[in-house]
Amino acid sequence: MKIAVMTPMGHVGKHLTSALIRGGIRPLLLTRNPGRIPKETLRYADAGEVDSTDPRQVVAATRGVDAVYWVDPSVVSANPLADYAQATRSIVEAVGANGIGRVVFQSSVGAEKRHGVGEIDGLAATEVALNELEVDVTHLRCGYFFTNLLMDIESIRRGRLSTVLPLDRPMSWVAPRDIADIAALTLLNPDWRGHRVQAVHGPRDLTWNDVAAILSRRLNYPVRVEQISDRQMRERYLEAGMPPGMADAVLGMSTGLRDDFQAEQQRTLQTTTPTHLSGWVEEELIPAL
Template sequence: MKIAVTTPRGNVGRHLTRMLVQADVRPILLTRHPENIPAAVAEHVDLVAMDSREPSQVVSATAGVDAVYWVDPPAESSDPLADYRRATESVVAAVEANRIGRVVFQSSVGAEKRHGAGEIDGLAETEVALDDCGADVTHLRCGYFFTNLLFETESLKAGLLRTVLPLDAPMSWVAPRDIAEVAALALLSGEWSGRRIQAVHGPEDLTWAQVAKILTEELGREVRVERIADERMREQYLRMGMPPAMADAVLGMSTGLRDGFVPEQDRSMVTTTPTPLRSWIREELVPLF
């Protein structure tokens, strides 16, 4: 079975690659920079240079592939949804041209809204397009990545996190390694077909207040969390250098899931994964302090 993996050095992809190799699969890693794949990994995989937003490159790179783990790359331009649209066109072109039978797509909680969730709307477009292209497809509706806290390292060192979300509203938090495990099982299993939605919720829902408490205890320093106005957060993104449309898209991922949003899938044994936030902080975040 030939399995292709996009963004193999990403938060999920690096774990998925290792899991597939350990399952005696030689995955095909699709990446813009194959030279950045560590030598210890490269000897167990096949490397193909490819830009996920170039349909002709994706079609060529996936010739003969039976299954693909597809990740829309992060938006890079002043028109983020257009970036997602180009990635969607690429994966659909590859599936149709190469008759790829199985796709596992890294989506997000909130994609079920289809519109009104900022950058997540781009993932929703990919879901819809994959549903229409004839392959068996599993959409992984992932919760909030633990690794998003890595972008807040400087704020954490200053003892303050800011969010536009209510501090007492629980949401799903998940370890990327656990997403990779769910993805690996979906890619390797022959027991499903058609269209599947697989939420990946992490071990428990957490409020921002609970996250701040856990960070305080594990980092050994006080971390407070403050709710700020939407416009203030947008101004913060603009000061970071984001184009206005990008700032709106990033902000929309929070505001779009804030007021009355209910995920399509309830938490269950199927959607719950094992790694607690505390463990991830000890392994990934504490060494940075």
């Protein structure tokens, strides 16, 4: 089986690459920056330089591939949803041109809403397009990545976090390594067919108050979280250098999950993964601080 992995050095991709290698697969690693792939990894994998928003590059890079782990781009952009649409076109054309039989797609909780969830609307559009193909597709509807906290590293150092979400509302939080484990098992499992959704919810739902308490215990200093207005958060994104369209799309992910949202997939044994936030803080956040 020849498996291609998009964004192999991302938070999920680096763990998925290792899992596939351990499983006896020599994956094809597709990335804009193959020079970032460690030389040790390239002893067990092949690499290709490809821009996921360029259909011709993706078609060329995936010839002879049996299955793909697909990730839509997440880069600073003036129009991120346009980039997502181009990436969707890329994977659809690659599947059709190369007869790729299986796709595992890194989606998100909220994609089931289809519209009104900012950047996640781009993921929803990819889900819809893949479901129109007569191939086997699994959408991984992932919870909120632990690694998103790394984007707030300076605030955490100061003992402060901000969100537009209610501080006492539980939501799924998940370690990217656990998403990678589910992705590897799905790619290597020959028994599933058709179009399916697999939620990845982490070990338990957490409120932002829970997160602040866990950080405070593990970091040995108080970390406080405050709920701020949508306008304040958008201003912070703009001050950080986001183009207005990107700021709106990122903010929309939170407001879309806050306002009139009910998750389609409920937590079950199948969606629950093992890595707790406290363990991830010890292994990844504290070294980054």
